[in-house]
Amino acid sequence: MSAARRLLIVGGIGLALLGMIYGVWYAVFAEHQELDGMSGSLTAGFRAAADRNAGAAQSALQQYREVKYAYDRHVDVHGHWIGLAMILMVLGIGLDRVGFSEQTKMLLSSGLVLGSFLFPLGVLLQTIRHGPAPQVAAVAGSALVIATLAGMTLGLALPQRND
């Protein structure tokens, strides 16, 4: 097994496990609380409007906004880690069919594994820290994924060296 293929397959399985373990943790310890938080704050906001209490309505909706921000990202992290893990493994298995040198394939594989880990991690960190760093990590990760996927697509379209 070539080093690039090993990196993609082992990295993919590791990422899938990470995504699934994260998903189970999220389902047991966070999801229900977040869903309750969203419905509770939304109800409180409209109840406050019915009571003509604008301040309480605003405060409840602000709480809803924060919980929903975290909820959307938590779900995205789970889906993206597992989805990217699948792509890593499939590409690892089919790497022989990419018509580049081993060195180029290793470069593309390293970028793809790094981007696949970094992009959802950046999204997850956005729920913990509001600042530019998590966003930069997410954008850099997704850019790496897109660039390396474009490279792999090109490699699959090229005539293969080992055919």
Next chain:
Amino acid sequence: MTDIPSTTHAGKVDAARIAFAPMSARRLLVLGGIGLILLGMLLGDIFAVFVLHQNAAKVGESLSAAAHAAVAGNANAVAASFQSVGSFLENRGTKVDTHVHMIAFGYLALLLAILQPWVALREGTRKKLAGIFLFGAWLLPVGVFLIHYVGLAYSPLAAIGWASIFADFGGALVIVATLGYLLGMGRHLRERQHAVVEDGLLEDRSTAGRTLLAGGLALVLLGFLHGAYYAGADLYRHEALDYSLLWEMTVTAAAKNVQAVDKALGEYGRLGGEKAVNIAAHAHAIELGVLAMLLAFFQPYVRLRDAWKRRWAWVLLIGSLALPVFVLLELKLGLLAGGIADVGGLLVIIALLAMWIGIFRYTGEIDAVAAVQAAGGRG
């Protein structure tokens, strides 16, 4: 429609038969995995046509009722309306989760099937792991589907019902089985001189396989490009709009301005539609691209003529492209685009079914050859 394989290379045929023997881990995972994907897609179509759109309309009606109750100053009616919203959302969410998890576990099963030659465990252990994986992969979506109907009945926990507990147990089984296979792969990689894996699935360079692999990756790339565009151009705007429209609803409701409440409700509905089609287009392009790539590896097991394999590969790719593109166009073209997207989904299901039938023909063929050989050996 059958291409009978050349039997000149008896060793290769035997290796293929051993790799795909009856009740072997690989056969269980391939047939179980494609079955999960097919059923997950069919359920997705059924939910989309009969449940999700009606459910979205009910959520909109309940939100409108809550806003109008706030206008009337009736706080109890507000709470009752939001209880309905919560129930409709849970109904919707569990059905989407059922669909998504069945398909995702089907993909994982196919992946694990391809990876079997690299798993350095006894066939009996690999078979047991396949059984555990498939049991968990069916238990989780069934449990998730039942969450809405079972609720907290007889549950020992305050917030989590039995259906949820069984769903989580199913997820844990999938993790255990995947971990088992990972350990097997780790053992294979640690072996100083691990045997070179010879697998017909990986050696295949047929046109159908290449078309599916390159087309699938191109679809994945398109999905990522669309996702990146959406995240950069619309995601934060949509999040801000979500909050500001809700805020507008409460402020205008407090001011008893029914017209402004209705305007905000209308805009909120449009925003929901815009978000839904963008996320669906992104997710479906990537998922269907991955499916095409996975199926590329199983083409040697699809016992159909090469011309038919190519045709089904193209049908799958055309359907996989049409579905996300026309989902995205639903906001501009309305029901027409929705109908074309559904036809795209149907094309994918038909092509997948054709390949599944081709794999069944292959299993029948190699089992028949094995039976003849066994009978000859006894004679």
